[in-house]
Amino acid sequence: MNLTASALPSPPRLPAPECTRCSFTSETCDRYTAADLLLHWTTGWQRVLTGPGTARHCAGAPAWSVLEHGCHVRDMCLLFHQQLDAIFGTARPIAPSSVTPEPPPSYHEEDALRVAGELGRAAAALAGRLAALTADEWEHEDPRLPDLRLTVGLLTRHLLHDISHSLHDALRGIREHDAVTGTAHRQDDRKAAGSHG
Numbered sequence: 282m283n284l285t286a287s288a289l290p291s292p293p294r295l296p297a298p299e300c301t302r303c304s305f306t307s308e309t310c311d312r313y314t315a316a317d318l319l320l321h322w323t324t325g326w327q328r329v330l331t332g333p334g335t336a337r338h339c340a341g342a343p344a345w346s347v348l349e350h351g352c353h354v355r356d357m358c359l360l361f362h363q364q365l366d367a368i369f370g371t372a373r374p375i376a377p378s379s380v381t382p383e384p385p386p387s388y389h390e391e392d393a394l395r396v397a398g399e400l401g402r403a404a405a406a407l408a409g410r411l412a413a414l415t416a417d418e419w420e421h422e423d424p425r426l427p428d429l430r431l432t433v434g435l436l437t438r439h440l441l442h443d444i445s446h447s448l449h450d451a452l453r454g455i456r457e458h459d460a461v462t463g464t465a466h467r468q469d470d471r472k473a474a475g476s477h478g
């Protein structure tokens with residue numbers, strides 16, 4: 282039997298993310314919607330970072346504070362953009378510098394308002410890059426990626442699910458914290474009312 286390459290079965294596709302917890306579905310996340318979805322969820326993250334309680338913990342794992350997770354989302358956007366540039370050979374050469382860069386601060390030491398601004402710029406730049414992806418680029422498989430079935434589209438969906446999911450966990454952590462402290466405050470109020478009554 283003479284099997285040509287075209288007659289060989291193609292390897293099964295890797296599953297695209299679907300999540301009932303944060304309601305992410307790959308069906309609505311495609312080449313045409315990815316940029317808008319990224320901006321939608323990172324704008325949500327910016328609101329969280331500029332609101333009160335960024336030291337509170339997110340629900341879920343890892344057990345990061347809202348600020349730490351926001352830093353991670355910013356860095357995911359920056360790294361994904363770099364990854365796209367590397368895959369498509371559009372990375373700009375970095376000029377050698379004689380100055381030793383300062384080590385970046387730990388996530389928990391960063392300023393939440395500054396992180397929100399940096400996240401906004403990183404997300405806007407990445408959204409522009411995603412919006413410009415061609416159909417071939419969306420389906421592009423890169424031999425440097427750890428699995429040959431990984432396409433740029435699938436990686437994008439996983440990135441967007443990470444951002445959507447972590448925003449969901451951050452908001453849930455804030456709500457749960459507020460509910461607990463609200464209960465504590467009400468108990469304090471009752472105690473205070475009882476001591477006077």
Ligand SMILES: [Zn+2]
Pocket residue numbers: 300301302303304305442445446
């Ligand atoms: Zn999710």
